Amino acid sequence: MKIPTLKGADISRRDFLRSGAAVATATLAPGVTLMAFGGSEAHAAADADKRWGLLIDANKCDADCDACVSACSKENGWAGEGNPETDPQWIRKITMQNTSTGREVTMPMMCQHCEEPPCVDVCPTGASFKRVDGIVLVDKHTCIGCRYCMMACPFDARSFVHEPVINQKSHAPRGQGTVESCTLCVHRIDKGGRPACVEACEATGHEAIIFGDLRDPESDISKRLAQYPSVALRPDLDLNPGVRYTNL
Amino acid sequence: MTLFIRLALLFAFSFGAGSLAAQERSSLLPDIPAASGEPHAEGNEYWRRNHMDLMKHDRDSTLRDGDREIAASLKGCFDCHAAKDDAGQVVTYESEQHFCRACHDYVAVKVDCFMCHRSTPDGVDEHALQAAILPKKPLDSTDVQGVIAYLNQTESKPTEAGE
Numbered sequence: 001m002k003i004p005t006l007k008g009a010d011i012s013r014r015d016f017l018r019s020g021a022a023v024a025t026a027t028l029a030p031g032v033t034l035m036a037f038g039g040s041e042a043h044a045a046a047d048a049d050k051r052w053g054l055l056i057d058a059n060k061c062d063a064d065c066d067a068c069v070s071a072c073s074k075e076n077g078w079a080g081e082g083n084p085e086t087d088p089q090w091i092r093k094i095t096m097q098n099t100s101t102g103r104e105v106t107m108p109m110m111c112q113h114c115e116e117p118p119c120v121d122v123c124p125t126g127a128s129f130k131r132v133d134g135i136v137l138v139d140k141h142t143c144i145g146c147r148y149c150m151m152a153c154p155f156d157a158r159s160f161v162h163e164p165v166i167n168q169k170s171h172a173p174r175g176q177g178t179v180e181s182c183t184l185c186v187h188r189i190d191k192g193g194r195p196a197c198v199e200a201c202e203a204t205g206h207e208a209i210i211f212g213d214l215r216d217p218e219s220d221i222s223k224r225l226a227q228y229p230s231v232a233l234r235p236d237l238d239l240n241p242g243v244r245y246t247n248l
Numbered sequence: 249m250t251l252f253i254r255l256a257l258l259f260a261f262s263f264g265a266g267s268l269a270a271q272e273r274s275s276l277l278p279d280i281p282a283a284s285g286e287p288h289a290e291g292n293e294y295w296r297r298n299h300m301d302l303m304k305h306d307r308d309s310t311l312r313d314g315d316r317e318i319a320a321s322l323k324g325c326f327d328c329h330a331a332k333d334d335a336g337q338v339v340t341y342e343s344e345q346h347f348c349r350a351c352h353d354y355v356a357v358k359v360d361c362f363m364c365h366r367s368t369p370d371g372v373d374e375h376a377l378q379a380a381i382l383p384k385k386p387l388d389s390t391d392v393q394g395v396i397a398y399l400n401q402t403e404s405k406p407t408e409a410g411e
Contacts, residue, residue, distance in 0.1 A: 045313070045314035045315065045316060046312075046313050046314035129312070131312065131313075131314065132313075133314075137311065139311055139312070140364050141307065141311075164363075165363075165364070166340070166366070166374045166375060166378055167366060167373065167374035167375050168364065168365065168366045169366075169370070170322075170323045170365070170366055170370050173364040173365045173366075174364055175363035175364030175365075176363060177363070178364065186314065187316070189314075190314040190316045191316065
């Protein structure tokens with residue numbers, strides 16, 4: 001019974017301090033800090049009312065096409081050097097075959113942006129995190145390169161940067177000793193855009209990847225999910241990924 | 249005035265080319281590369297003292313909250329602070345002439361920003377600028393001596409390897 005009381009007292013004290021700090025900022029701010037910090041809250045693009053996701057139609061995915069992979073590589077400035085063991089793989093094409101019927105499907109595989117991401121659970125520094133809009137990212141400022149997240153990920157979606165990197169894209173910093181993965185092109189989403197792989201797939205005419213807000217029942221992706229059967233990969237793990245597949 | 253320059257030149261040459269550079273310096277403080285664009289409204293002193301806190305605050309806003317309209321970003325720095333070498337070529341952090349290194353070398357503070365961030369404005373080909381500085385990978389993995397040499401080079405970060 002005492003715990004809630006203590007908690008309440010703590011919160012009210014914190015609120016008091018916060019209100020004091022706000023007044024201090026307001027009186028000190030004009031001309032000094034207001035310009036540097038002012039309004040950054042208002043610009044925050046990560047919206048807790050949204051959950052970004054992808055719907056991938058394996059039937060529409062062409063086995064000979066890798067437009068999504070090359071578009072991602074170009075957009076985010078990563079490239080393989082012919083060494084599959086250490087090459088970065090933000091997105092890759094995989095082929096699955098049903099052993100009894102012989103039916104083959106290919107599909108792109110990337111970070112599934114889970115609602116319950118195991119990579120975030122295991123990260124010892126808090127570098128692996130989920131934004132309020134469901135995008136799972138690595139904060140390379142705090143990543144120590146321990147690679148627990150790579151082991152925890154059931155989708156093998158993350159890679160480790162083994163070599164020194166230069167000439168990065170300014171919107172996609174990446175460097176030696178840190179883990180990286182698909183960011184869902186968060187820099188584009190924050191400006192109202194769509195991921196590079198989605199646009200590239202559309203440009204080839206396949207339209208196998210659809211991007212949208214899973215929380216918005218009126219979005220194209222939500223309507224299709226409501227209308228047609230789809231699956232989450234590894235549903236047994238109950239991770240509720242933001243990336244869904246149809247016609248597997 | 250002319251007499252003064254002549255005397256100065258005479259003085260400089262009498263000590264040989266090695267001391268010429270030393271004679272040109274006006275103070276012991278670092279030579280900060282000139283910037284383009286509008287000066288900081290808060291003044292240079294404010295930014296020299298606070299740039300790391302401002303950038304750290306805003307990097308978290310961008311990464312965690314998706315705020316892309318921040319006041320202090322590395323990308324924003326290089327809009328004005330892309331230092332150039334004597335040939336007029338933009339330099340990377342590998343070069344001692346890089347804007348950040350002017351002061352950071354002086355106070356012996358090593359920054360890790362450029363392990364992940366590019367140290368030049370977008371559009372500059374850093375590969376071409378640094379081809380001579382980064383260690384070269386052996387083409388053949390059976391070339392044991394080559395692999396050992398490469399590993400020895402990469403043991404230290406490219407910044408040190410370039411010096």
